[in-house]
Amino acid sequence: MSFSDLYAKYNCNYCQEEINGIRIRCAECIDFDICLQCFSLGAEIGSHKNDHSYQFMDSGAFGIFLGRNSWSANEEVRLLDAIEQFGFGNWEDIAKHIETRTPEEAKDEYITRYLEGCIGRATWGTVESTSRPSLHCADRDEGPLGPSAVSRLPPLAITADEATQLGYMSNRDDFEREHDHEAEQLISALSLNSEDDELDVALKLSQVDIYTRRLRERTRRKRLVRDYQLVSSFFNNQRNKQRTLGKLAKEKKEFTERLRWTAQFYGRAEQAGVVAGLWRERELRVRLAELHRYRLAGVTRLEECAHYEQHAAQRKHPHAHLLHVRPRPLQWVPGHQSDKRANADQHAAAKKKRRRKRLKFHQPKVHTGRKYRMWMLQKELMQQQQRRMLEASADQ
Template sequence: MAVASELFQKHLCTYCQEEISGLRVKCVDCNDFILCLQCFSNGAEIGAHKNNHPYQFMNTGTLTVVSKSGWTASEELSLLDAIENFGYGNWEDISNHIETRTPEEAKDEYISRFLEGSIGRVMWEPAYNLRPHLLDLTIPDDGPLGPAAMTKLPPLDITPEEATLLGYMPQRDDFEKEYDNTAELLVSSLSINPNEDDELDIALKLAQVDMYMNSLRERTRRKRVVKDYQLVAQFFTARKERPLKKKLTKEQKEFEDKFRGLCQFMTASEHESLLNSLHREHDLRRRIKELMRFRNNGIISFDDCIQFNQLTLARQNHKASQQSTNGFAKVQDSVQAISSHLISNGWITTS
C-alpha cells in the first residue's frame, strides 16, 4: 500500500489516459508506466511495454484499513487531517473536507476508532492523564434574578386602559418601550465572516454580543422587580383593591430605608420577611436592655418591675416640675434685677 503522501495523488492510465480511482497495475520493467484494471485485462501494449512484462498491483487509497469499518485509507487520513485543522466537534466542516462522508458518519468513526476503539485506548489514556482535571462549578441561573424566575410570575393584572397608558401588551407580556430600547442596534446588522474578519474584528463583534446580552439580562431583572413588588399597582393609586399597608412610625421608616437597596436581590415576600425579622430583632434587643436595667437594680419579679417603672416615672415628673419651678424663679429674679437697674438710672419712675 502506498505511503500517506501518495494517497491523494492522482494517477492516469498510460494507455487510456483515464484517472485511476481503485487499484492500478505498475509495470516493473517500464518506468512510470501504469495501467488501469480494464486496460491490463485487455492486454494493452504501447511503446516498449509488452503485456508479458512483470507487474505489481498498487493501492490508491480506496482499500479499507479495517475490514469492518468500510472507511478507505484516504478517508481515514482526511478525517485526521480535518480534525487537526477544524477541531473536534466541527463535524460539518470535517464532512466537507472528507467529501464522501456525512457529519454523523465522521463523528461515529472518530469516536469509535480514535477515542473509544483500540487506537483510542492506547493513545488517549496517557494523554488524558496529563490533562488538568477541572471541576464545573457553574449553577443554573434559576435564582430570583434569573430568566427562570420570570416564568413563575403571572402577567401584570391591570385594566386595558392602564395597559394602554403603559404601552403594555398582555398577550406578549411585553412593553412597547423597553429598557435600553435601542440595544438591538448592537447586533441587528452584525455578521461574522471567517474568510474576511481577523481576530480583532471577531473579538469586537463578540464584545457587541456580550453588551446586548447584558442589556437583555437587565430588562429581565427590571421586569421581575416590577411584577414581584407590584409597582404598576402602586403607580395607579386609584386601585381600590390594593391592600393598605400598616402606617409606620418615623423611626421605623428610617430603619426600613436603610435596607431598601436589598429589595432588588430578593422577592417581595422575602424582603418583607427580612424587614419583619429585623424589626423583631430590634424590639428584642430593646427588651433585653430593659430587663438588664431591672436586673442591675435588683428587681426579680414582674410586680416589682411595675412598681419600679411607676417610681421611675414619678421621679422623672418630679424632676421636670422642679426644673420648671427653678426656671420660673430665675425669670422673676431677672425681671426684678432689670427693673431695679432702670429705676436707679431714672429711666422709669415708680408711682
C-alpha cells in the first residue's frame, strides 16, 4: 500500500457506497473494488465475474496504537500532516483536515502519543527544566559555516603586511571579500507571507537550498586554501620568482601541476603521497626503458653502461672535439682509454672515413641499365664482324 492510498476514498463498483474499511480488489479487472457485502453475495457487473482472482485491501482503517478508542492509521497520518502544515496549537484547522475528529481529540491524541508517550520520550529525550536560559546554544550550530566546519582549519602562516594585501582579518578569521561574495543577495529579499500558496513556499525553499549549497562551496574552498597553505605558497612563489630551476626540478614541477586537480579529493598529506608515488613510478618506467635499451645493445653489466654511452656519443658527434662541443659527462671506468687517447682515435677514424669516401667516389661506375646492355650488344656484334672480315682476308 502506497502513502497516497491513505488519503484516497473508494466506492463500491456495484452498490456505489463508500468503503471505509476492508475492500475487495479484483486482480483481473482494472480498477475494480467492491465492498464485503457485495462480495459475499457474489455480485457480478460488466466484465467482472465472481470467480475472478481477488485480494483484500485496507486503506488505513486499522489502528496503530492499542486501545478502545484508538485512531486509525489514516487519521494518525492526517494528524501529523496537519501539525506540519498548520503548526502546533492550531487545532481548529487540524480537526478540519482530519475530518473525523474534534479539536480537543486532536490535541489530546498528539500530546498523549507524540509528546508524552513512548515516541515523544524516544524522540525528544529528557528535557531539563531550568529557569536560566542556555548560553551554549551556538555550540550546537552545525550549519554550512558552523564551528565544527571551520574551527579545525589550520591558521594562515602569513605576515601582517601580507594579510593586509589579502584583506584577511585574523581576529575574525575571515576575508573582506569571500568566494561568491554576492551569494547573500539570493535570500536578502525573501519573506514568508500568509498569502503564499504551496508553489511560492516551494520556490522560496529552493532559493534557501541554493544559498546553503553556495555557502558549503565557500567553506570547501576555504578549507582547501588552509589545508594546502595556498596563501603562503603564493607569497613564497612571489619571493622566489627569480630563482631558476634545473631541468629535473622543472619536469617534476610540471608533473605536479598536471595532478593539481586531484587535490579536491585528498588532504594535503594524501595528495603529496599520491604525487610522490606517481613520480616514482615515472622514474622507474624511464629506468626500465633505459635498461631495456642497454640489453638490446648487448650490454649485460652496469659497469659497461658508461663505456657504451661514451661510444654512442662518439658515433653521434664524431667532430665534437673540433667544434668544441663537449659531450655529456660520463663516469670514468677503470681499464678504459683516457680522454686524450679517445680523441686521437676518433680523429684517425674520421680521417680514414673521409679517405674511403674519396676513393669510392673515383672508382669506375658500373651501369646496368637498358642503354648499357644495348651498347654491349652492339660492341659484341662489331667484334664478331671484324673477326669474320679478318678470316676472309686471310683465306684470299
